[in-house]
Amino acid sequence: MSSLVKCPHCGLRPREEFTIRGEVATPRPSAGADEATWFDHVYLRDNPRGEHREYWHHSSGCRRWLVLTRNTLTHETSDVVDASTLKTEGAQ
Amino acid sequence: MRDYPLENRSAFSPDVAVGTGAAINLAPVPGGFVIHVLGDAKSDEAALKQVLAKIAPELGADVRKSAPNQWFWVGDAAVYSDRLTELQAGLVNQFALADQTHGRVRMRLSGASSRTVLAKGTMVDLSADLFAIGQSAMTQIGHIGAMITRIEDDSFELIVLRSFAASLWDELHHMAAEFR
Numbered sequence: 001m002s003s004l005v006k007c008p009h010c011g012l013r014p015r016e017e018f019t020i021r022g023e024v025a026t027p028r029p030s031a032g033a034d035e036a037t038w039f040d041h042v043y044l045r046d047n048p049r050g051e052h053r054e055y056w057h058h059s060s061g062c063r064r065w066l067v068l069t070r071n072t073l074t075h076e077t078s079d080v081v082d083a084s085t086l087k088t089e090g091a092q
Numbered sequence: 093m094r095d096y097p098l099e100n101r102s103a104f105s106p107d108v109a110v111g112t113g114a115a116i117n118l119a120p121v122p123g124g125f126v127i128h129v130l131g132d133a134k135s136d137e138a139a140l141k142q143v144l145a146k147i148a149p150e151l152g153a154d155v156r157k158s159a160p161n162q163w164f165w166v167g168d169a170a171v172y173s174d175r176l177t178e179l180q181a182g183l184v185n186q187f188a189l190a191d192q193t194h195g196r197v198r199m200r201l202s203g204a205s206s207r208t209v210l211a212k213g214t215m216v217d218l219s220a221d222l223f224a225i226g227q228s229a230m231t232q233i234g235h236i237g238a239m240i241t242r243i244e245d246d247s248f249e250l251i252v253l254r255s256f257a258a259s260l261w262d263e264l265h266h267m268a269a270e271f272r
Contacts, residue, residue, distance in 0.1 A: 010230070
């Protein structure tokens with residue numbers, strides 16, 4: 001049985017309907033930041049044990065970008081929100 | 093202005109074989125229109141239905157939600173490009189129309205076993221208490237993206253991209269084989 005993801009727009013859907021983009025990166029560094037900061041932002045990814053925030057695209061459903069909080073240990077998805085909510089989050 | 097208007101022709105030949113059994117039937121829905129409606133962030137379905145009923149009462153306001161603020165407006169009448177321009181002009185700025193009649197194909201799966209057949213391809217729960225008549229879901233049937241709408245208790249309409257229509261048609265025939 002495939003894992004189910006609770007899309008905030010479509011309800012419970014199988015993992016196969018989604019395209020996974022990867023972790024929600026930290027905010028983009030300023031243009032003048034030093035090379036090490038940029039290298040970290042562009043190339044280095046964390047591999048956390050536990051909660052992890054990822055971009056998922058509901059490509060076969062509502063075609064919205066979502067942000068999914070997934071536990072890398074248990075594969076439990078505790079929170080799934082529309083990616084547009086990140087904008088309001090960043091404004092805070 | 094469209095210099096080369098697309099001709100809306102059915103993807104199915106007129107003599108396509110349609111089953112007549114009680115258990116399962118698959119039939120094309122010929123003619124009609126499928127129009128993609130895109131609303132702004134504040135648009136809602138009730139407002140859309142109201143405005144459609146006002147500007148085009150003859151076309152019906154059968155709208156099927158495909159995503160937040162997006163719908164497929166579906167009907168059985170023919171809508172030509174002049175009429176579409178008129179409709180767009182009559183709509184408030186909140187909604188934009190994109191004609192998909194040439195690109196999306198409708199077919200109908202009906203019969204007592206229709207739900208069982210669809211359950212082989214999609215993981216959307218189609219039981220009557222969760223998926224009532226008139227409700228739609230954009231999902232996959234096998235690996236083919238399709239919109240499922242419940243028309244009656246045991247009758248579903250599927251909307252699929254034209255280029256996938258033959259694959260889906262064949263796949264549904266395989267899935268339904270045990271009931272025929």
